[in-house]
Amino acid sequence: MGRYITEAGLKQLDKYAYKSGKYTWLDNAFQPYWEFMVTLVPMWVAPNLITFIGWLTFMSSTIIILLHDFTFQKNIPGWVFSYAAISLWTYSTLDAIDGKQARRTKTSSPLGQLFDHGCDSFCVTFLMIDLGEAAKLEDIYIFVLFLATYTAFWIANWKEYNTGVLVTNVGQMGVTESQIISCIIFIVSAIFGQDFWVVGLKDILPSFILSSLRGRTMNTLLSMPIGGVISYFFGIMIVLMTIYEVVKTIAETKSLKSLKELFSLFVLLANCAVWINFSFFTQNIGIILFSFGFLIAFLVCKLIVASVTKVSIYLCRCLLTLSTRSCCL
Amino acid sequence: MSVDTFHKELLPLIITTIAMAGLEFTGLHKFQWWVFWLFLISILIIAFNYVSGAIEEIC
Numbered sequence: 001m002g003r004y005i006t007e008a009g010l011k012q013l014d015k016y017a018y019k020s021g022k023y024t025w026l027d028n029a030f031q032p033y034w035e036f037m038v039t040l041v042p043m044w045v046a047p048n049l050i051t052f053i054g055w056l057t058f059m060s061s062t063i064i065i066l067l068h069d070f071t072f073q074k075n076i077p078g079w080v081f082s083y084a085a086i087s088l089w090t091y092s093t094l095d096a097i098d099g100k101q102a103r104r105t106k107t108s109s110p111l112g113q114l115f116d117h118g119c120d121s122f123c124v125t126f127l128m129i130d131l132g133e134a135a136k137l138e139d140i141y142i143f144v145l146f147l148a149t150y151t152a153f154w155i156a157n158w159k160e161y162n163t164g165v166l167v168t169n170v171g172q173m174g175v176t177e178s179q180i181i182s183c184i185i186f187i188v189s190a191i192f193g194q195d196f197w198v199v200g201l202k203d204i205l206p207s208f209i210l211s212s213l214r215g216r217t218m219n220t221l222l223s224m225p226i227g228g229v230i231s232y233f234f235g236i237m238i239v240l241m242t243i244y245e246v247v248k249t250i251a252e253t254k255s256l257k258s259l260k261e262l263f264s265l266f267v268l269l270a271n272c273a274v275w276i277n278f279s280f281f282t283q284n285i286g287i288i289l290f291s292f293g294f295l296i297a298f299l300v301c302k303l304i305v306a307s308v309t310k311v312s313i314y315l316c317r318c319l320l321t322l323s324t325r326s327c328c329l
Numbered sequence: 330m331s332v333d334t335f336h337k338e339l340l341p342l343i344i345t346t347i348a349m350a351g352l353e354f355t356g357l358h359k360f361q362w363w364v365f366w367l368f369l370i371s372i373l374i375i376a377f378n379y380v381s382g383a384i385e386e387i388c
Binding site: 010111114118264267268271274275277278279280284287288291294295298299301302305 | 338339342343346349350353358361362365368369372373375376379380383384386
């Protein structure tokens, strides 16, 4: 028996086959572009190398942004966001063609699945940091969006663990759409500056609309910056879609047993909610997002290993002793 | 709830959250950085060991 994967799990690896969910309209529209792009890649290039280049490219944009500012308060030159848009586009293209290259070169493997989705899970952190800086989002807004996105990512992989199908969209809203919206946000920030997103709704809405909107909740909403409103909107949308996916998965598996696997996610979210109250949180939001993102991405990787090996998530051994020692040092 | 239904890798986060809350409550904010670094280092070590070990076994 392996230290991390059981003997049965290793045998199961050979039988593993990746099943994707339905494509969105935009996914289908981009298929010819991705089919063409993959023909430009030489046959000797390994699919995992394509994934890795995309990951490095996108990570470079986050590093450049964090070198300029990690408090989400300062203004950053426009070229940084132009680069963020280009790097995100490059990453999304390479992420879409790595699987095609694997099928083309007949090198599809569970390791590729782990590597691809493992890199994707880390990219969520990069995307959130880039978006937070591009829209100059206040810590609370970016943290809500960050947690909502990672919850959706976790649930998608949990669903694959339980049903064998990786769903990356709900209706016509999926990964490709999110990446394009993010690219547009970067381009707007590059052209008009980050302050474009800081303007309050009450400053841009016509007076006849403002006079018709009354009430305490409405006043709070109107005083929020555009970036905050957009992040709350997407945060709530993602949470609703995630709840829908959880209910759908329970209906498909006809069992509530799978719900207990979400206990860790609740513990994680509860801990994150506590962190919002620390003064340390406001001052160091960039580095906190980075480390929390790393932890969640790692746990998602564990879920992917459990999916491809069909073993219990909790049979994957952890280095508890080491972690306890590290904390006690 | 069985212990087996819980990701033990979350323990450093829970311990750190409790320690950070304690430091926040007592006003010892300058020590929060130390606690946070220990948390970051511990998750990096755990993740590195797990991912490298799991990849080796998959290959």
